[in-house]
Amino acid sequence: MTCMACLVIHGGAGTIPRASFTPASYQQARDGLQEALRAGWAVLRDGGLALDAVEAAVIALENHPSFNAGHGAVLNAAGDHELDAAIMDGRDRRAGAIASARAIRNPVIAARRVMEDSDCVLLSASGADAFAREQGLDMVAQSYFTTDLRRRHWLRAQEEKAGLLIRARSEAEKHGTVGAVAFDDAGNLAAATSTGGYTYKRAGRVGDAPVIGAGTYACNGVVAVSCTGLGEYFIRRGTAHDIAARIRYRGDNLVSAADAAIAELTEDGCGAGLIAVDGAGNIAMPYNTEGMYRGSIAADGTLSIGIYADDFAMLELIK
Structure with missing residues (x-):
């Protein structure tokens, strides 16, 4: 049987x-993207579920130090890590988040x-950690x-707060996110997103990644979306669900719906990006920053990766 599935990942805009x-760090990031794609594709290639594929891809990104999720997550103002995922x-349209x-x-x-194993959609802070321990997770x-x-x-964020910075912090020094969306052979869609938030965030701050409809959303026959950028803007606009609504109720195509969402965030002054796949397997990856790991x-079967506008290219054809 011919595989009609597709998979899209991101490691953050900005x-x-x-x-x-x-050269070493550039290649390390590209290698991390390839590893995540291969992890998710190993599921889809064998006829597996989109849900399993996005989980596998995001696990690989969480394990890679180039990206702001899991190992490699940013630190909050207290110098601690607080992690979000969905x-x-x-x-x-079942969903789970921490x-x-x-x-x-x-x-x-x-x-x-x-x-899958609770009666909740979102668990936070010590409640999320306690639940994970009960589940026997690492x-x-x-x-x-x-x-x-x-x-x-x-340290640079601390210097900025003290008014000591000579060079302004880049988008990459401030935030980042990872995510995956997939379309499987049965026509199912799924999305997953994970992040450490933004550097020097207030302790307890929660961004858009674990907020269903803001940074993460999936609905069969419509679209799966994972977003990246300053989460407050995505929450206010309900960005991921807005894209779904544009497609479902207005009949917009995927690219126009995704581009419109990024245009609105650009008007807000938000550095932003997203990945999306629709119910026909079409792909969109718009962003408004210097680049987006994607x-x-x-x-x-074409595997493509890139970071900037001019280096996104097919690497190989996967059977």
């Missing part, structure tokens, strides 16, 4: 400025357990999430 990338199944978790190695796994010390890069970003495996 990437490291090109001039600041070393997952949504387009088949019945917010401000402090010890869950892979937040997206906890989000799925909330969806729990880690805060130090697991910290990298030298994120510590430097935190990759896709289309229905024809």
Whole structure:
């Protein structure tokens, strides 16, 4: 049987400025995108569910230090990590999410357990961590999430607050998110998003990633969306659901609906990006920042990745 599935991932909009990338760090980020695509595609290639594919892809991104989720997450104003994640199944619009978790190695796994093994949609803070422990998930010390890069970003944010910065912080030093959307052979859609939030955020702050309809949404026959950017704007606009509404009720095509959402966020002054796939397997990846870590495996098996506007290209054809 011919595989008609597709998978799209992102590692956040507001990437490291090109001039600041070393060859090694640039390649590391691209390798991380490839690893996540392959993890999700291993599910879809064998006829698996979109839900399983997005979870697998986001786990890989959470485990990779180049991205602001899991290992590599940013630090809040107190110098701690608070992690958010969500997952949504387009088949019945079930969803699960966790917010401000402090010890869950892979937040997206906890989000799925909330969806499947609790009567909640969203658990937060100590309640999320306690639930994950009850579920037997891998729990880690805060130090697991910290990298030298994120510590430097935190110190620069502290300097900015004290008025000591010489060079303004880049978008990449402020925030980031990871996510995946998928369309499987049965026509099912799913979305998942995970993030550490933004650097030096107020303790307890929750962004759009775990808010269903803001940063994450999936509905079979319509669209699956995962967003990246400053979450407050996405929450106010209900961005992920707005894209679904434009398609479902107005009859907009995927690209126009996604572009309109980014245009509104641009008007707000928000650096933003998103990935989306519709009920026919069409893909959209718009953003308004210098770049967005992103990759896709289309229905024809072409694997493509990129960070900036001019380096997104097909790498190979996967059978």
